[in-house]
Amino acid sequence: MTGYVFEMVQGVLALLLAPGLAGFVRWVKARLQNRRGAPPWQPYFELRKLFGKEVIVSSNASWLFRFAPYVIFASAIAVTLLVPLIAAPLPFDGMGDLLMVVYLLLLGTFFLALAGLDVGTAFGGMGASREMTVAAIAEPTIALAIFGLALGAGSTNLGRIVTQTLANPAVAVSPGRLLAFAALFIVTLAETGRLPVDNPATHLELTMIHEAMILEYSGRYLALIEWGAWLKLTIFFTLLANLFVPWGVATTFDPAALALAVASLIVKLAVLGVIIAVVETRVAKLRLFRVPELLGVSFVLALLAVTSSFLLK
Amino acid sequence: MMTVLFLVMIAAYGFGACVALLGGAGLDRARLVAAGAATGAGAGLALGAVVIASGQPFALLIPELLPIAGGLALRLDPLGAFFLIVIGAGAIPAAIYGAGYSKAYEDGHASLRLLGVMFNLFLLAMSLVTLADNVFTFLLMWEGMSLTSYFLVITESSEDSTLRSGNWYAAMTHAGLALLLAAFVLLMNGGTGAFSDLRAGAVTLSPEVRNLIFVLALFGFGSKAGIVPLHVWLPRAHPAAPSHVSALMSGVMIKLGVYGLLRVALDLLGGGPTWWGALVLGLGAVSALFGVLYALMEHDLKRLLAYHSVENIGIIFIGLGAGLIFHSSGLMTLAVLGFIGGLYHTINHASFKGLLFLGAGSVLHATGTRNMEEMGGLIKRMPWTALFFLIGSAAISALPPLNGFASEWLVFQSLLGGLALPMPEIALAIPIAVGMLALTSGLAAACFVKAFGISFLALPRSREAEHAHESPLSMRVGMAILALACVALGLAPFAVVPMLGGVLAGLGGLPDTRPVFTLDLSVQAPAGFAQISPAWIGVGLFVLLALVPLVMRLARANRKLRVGDTWGCGRIGQTARMEYTATSFAEPLRRVFAELYRPAKELTIDFHPESKYFVQSIEYKSEIMPLFERVLYDPLLRLVRRVSRQVRRVQAGSVHLYLMYIAVILILLLVAARWF
Numbered sequence: 001m002t003g004y005v006f007e008m009v010q011g012v013l014a015l016l017l018a019p020g021l022a023g024f025v026r027w028v029k030a031r032l033q034n035r036r037g038a039p040p041w042q043p044y045f046e047l048r049k050l051f052g053k054e055v056i057v058s059s060n061a062s063w064l065f066r067f068a069p070y071v072i073f074a075s076a077i078a079v080t081l082l083v084p085l086i087a088a089p090l091p092f093d094g095m096g097d098l099l100m101v102v103y104l105l106l107l108g109t110f111f112l113a114l115a116g117l118d119v120g121t122a123f124g125g126m127g128a129s130r131e132m133t134v135a136a137i138a139e140p141t142i143a144l145a146i147f148g149l150a151l152g153a154g155s156t157n158l159g160r161i162v163t164q165t166l167a168n169p170a171v172a173v174s175p176g177r178l179l180a181f182a183a184l185f186i187v188t189l190a191e192t193g194r195l196p197v198d199n200p201a202t203h204l205e206l207t208m209i210h211e212a213m214i215l216e217y218s219g220r221y222l223a224l225i226e227w228g229a230w231l232k233l234t235i236f237f238t239l240l241a242n243l244f245v246p247w248g249v250a251t252t253f254d255p256a257a258l259a260l261a262v263a264s265l266i267v268k269l270a271v272l273g274v275i276i277a278v279v280e281t282r283v284a285k286l287r288l289f290r291v292p293e294l295l296g297v298s299f300v301l302a303l304l305a306v307t308s309s310f311l312l313k
Numbered sequence: 314m315m316t317v318l319f320l321v322m323i324a325a326y327g328f329g330a331c332v333a334l335l336g337g338a339g340l341d342r343a344r345l346v347a348a349g350a351a352t353g354a355g356a357g358l359a360l361g362a363v364v365i366a367s368g369q370p371f372a373l374l375i376p377e378l379l380p381i382a383g384g385l386a387l388r389l390d391p392l393g394a395f396f397l398i399v400i401g402a403g404a405i406p407a408a409i410y411g412a413g414y415s416k417a418y419e420d421g422h423a424s425l426r427l428l429g430v431m432f433n434l435f436l437l438a439m440s441l442v443t444l445a446d447n448v449f450t451f452l453l454m455w456e457g458m459s460l461t462s463y464f465l466v467i468t469e470s471s472e473d474s475t476l477r478s479g480n481w482y483a484a485m486t487h488a489g490l491a492l493l494l495a496a497f498v499l500l501m502n503g504g505t506g507a508f509s510d511l512r513a514g515a516v517t518l519s520p521e522v523r524n525l526i527f528v529l530a531l532f533g534f535g536s537k538a539g540i541v542p543l544h545v546w547l548p549r550a551h552p553a554a555p556s557h558v559s560a561l562m563s564g565v566m567i568k569l570g571v572y573g574l575l576r577v578a579l580d581l582l583g584g585g586p587t588w589w590g591a592l593v594l595g596l597g598a599v600s601a602l603f604g605v606l607y608a609l610m611e612h613d614l615k616r617l618l619a620y621h622s623v624e625n626i627g628i629i630f631i632g633l634g635a636g637l638i639f640h641s642s643g644l645m646t647l648a649v650l651g652f653i654g655g656l657y658h659t660i661n662h663a664s665f666k667g668l669l670f671l672g673a674g675s676v677l678h679a680t681g682t683r684n685m686e687e688m689g690g691l692i693k694r695m696p697w698t699a700l701f702f703l704i705g706s707a708a709i710s711a712l713p714p715l716n717g718f719a720s721e722w723l724v725f726q727s728l729l730g731g732l733a734l735p736m737p738e739i740a741l742a743i744p745i746a747v748g749m750l751a752l753t754s755g756l757a758a759a760c761f762v763k764a765f766g767i768s769f770l771a772l773p774r775s776r777e778a779e780h781a782h783e784s785p786l787s788m789r790v791g792m793a794i795l796a797l798a799c800v801a802l803g804l805a806p807f808a809v810v811p812m813l814g815g816v817l818a819g820l821g822g823l824p825d826t827r828p829v830f831t832l833d834l835s836v837q838a839p840a841g842f843a844q845i846s847p848a849w850i851g852v853g854l855f856v857l858l859a860l861v862p863l864v865m866r867l868a869r870a871n872r873k874l875r876v877g878d879t880w881g882c883g884r885i886g887q888t889a890r891m892e893y894t895a896t897s898f899a900e901p902l903r904r905v906f907a908e909l910y911r912p913a914k915e916l917t918i919d920f921h922p923e924s925k926y927f928v929q930s931i932e933y934k935s936e937i938m939p940l941f942e943r944v945l946y947d948p949l950l951r952l953v954r955r956v957s958r959q960v961r962r963v964q965a966g967s968v969h970l971y972l973m974y975i976a977v978i979l980i981l982l983l984v985a986a987r988w989f
Binding site: 051052053054055056057058059060062063064070071073074075077078081092094095096097099100103104106107109110113114117118119120121122124125126128129130132133135136137138139140142143144147150151155156157215216219220223224288289292299302303306307310311 | 707722732752759763861904
């Protein structure tokens, strides 16, 4: 019973943290660019505004367009129940492993791309096509990074990876882990639609991917999709933070340990947020057809990660 | 009990064939044919289930029938029973669907009589392949299956392209048969040809002969399964056949190639050196990737699905290859995991590919076209077909909680176990296979966003699509059964995996792993490697999908909804010509993989004579290079043509010349008889 309660608490925590994280990245980016920027809590106001507005649906759209936001949001929440945000192993750890996490997120992407095609505009199709291209090419890197993590831990289940690394800290600084971290970091940029792959702050038709797909969404549907995207960012950051640097994650459901875990999670997310903001300020957007090269680099890194962990085993 | 089921199966298929052949004008022939086929398939499925549940094989020997080759020997062990279940599971919905679908042939542009006879005989031959217990029976039924399916492919024989597709199919399947004949002759080693004798005799064969048998069997069965580079007949034959036949050929028949390979390599030969598995794994990975890459560029809905069959056969072969590798290294639990992954994907592919072909058939039925660029907006006109096609698309894209995910997860897990292998060269090749498998599944998702999105969503792109209508009830029922199977197989790996462990127990010395894989509601890879529970994930997603709107309502979110025009950058009146097309959807990937596709593009612009700023017409043509046809088959066909031209000189069409041949041969024979 405590397990279920705990899972609910963790889900709510993720839901509450996600907009703040997105706002924080925006805010740091603005400061780095010498702008004042909106406060980090701006996304919470955006959500309230969007949930209060009526929805306008295109007359071309079918039921799928109205169903997709729920799938995107629900699959993102389901993933937050599997990812060790503050404690490991989670009560639901045996229900899904890293592969399940990746494919649940792909489920959301799949429906988002279909929704982009559903309204019948050139923008929607363009976004869907680009999104699926990037997602497909990122997939091998993700699989190999998982492989690299699983090698050290002997399992693809997230709880096991965290506890194994905690028990054996030397693994965390092994070359395999570091390479896998680099690979997964590049993939995080691609999967969450950050620069240099996609620019979350623009609606320029030549470059946009994610924004092109959701152009026709409004009101509560847009709120769900945006929130889902922020959750996805939080999930990828948590994976980077807690799988590679698991210290701080509670291994018992002791209140003090949990409080420490929440604090350490916020610190880790903030550090990653600053890193992303710096990267986004420093690099220019890549042409779409240069993205496969970037992902190719990440694939090679992941392959090296697996090879080196195998050779050093 | 088993005998009764067996006899019912034979009788029902026979009834279906006879009704088709003899039925008069007063009967509803399509329905009776379907009833026969569905009953036969149901009895076959039940027979398979009884054999697997009881673990008792069913055997029947009729030595009087063609005694020269050991008679007709039938024996159904759990492995055969599993494939009999796959046949039944694919054939029941296909038969029901066919009752409605073949109504379109009543106008006489194809022979319903031939279709009905061949459909039932095809199912019978396939079922008996899984039962065959000696070489003679096996090859007889194998050839029967190939011939009947050839006639099914050329059902719409009034079109030239159909006949050409049929030729490709006949040539490829008989090339495969030739290899199989050679393999079985070597395997028989002068013996009787009963499978039990082969099993005993295989140990005494020299390693070279065993290797030769394996390679012959791999490519012989591979030509039926459709592995690269023997896949060229699939994208030709599957689209040409009636859709419920495509569903059977793609969902079920090509799986018998998998069955044959397992039977020969694992059961009869009892496994072999590591390179056998590595070869299967490599062929599988290459097939998976090339299959999906060519599917992406395909805009004929049924050809696209046919290329995806190449992909999925590749995934199955990856599982089998991993299994064979572990088997040769003595890592038996991991070996079982690999084989289970392959077999699980076999039945999963049968269900979702069958479903997708039936869906494509409904679209073809409603719009008269297979070209995706002329579809669109069908989700509003054919809501049921669209829903079923969506389920199939999500399943084949390996999205949880549907069945494609469950089996791909198992294949992934068996590959992860590859690092336990003592040979570094193999262990280091495995990450490459993981990468290829992951890329394949990502590209498959992209391809099915294209297939579903362009065909079913947005505005209709042609008049035919605009006036499309939902399919009749029988067709919808056929699709519904398979859609339910996709969901059920996805949620229930906890039941399927131990069952498959039981199927594999004893083959080639594999242990009974049912205790290892039996767990409540979740599935665990061995030695605590990993664990998932798709059933709970499915429940969780369902609960969340219900909970989110409920919470939104409690939190007083705005519930108003207004329908308006799509935003058109200020332009009023959106038309289907503004939509993204399948070609444009696939364009980024075409450029990313340009090295492989070698796209050729031809653009002809017709300007207005007065000014270059006014365009009268634009013609755009683009095609990709079919690599295997160009590199492998074109030279081969040229060679065949050249040889045939030489042979033609001998066959001049003159009776006098032929009489002379006969005389010369006669004299030669007489001389030979005198001498020897």
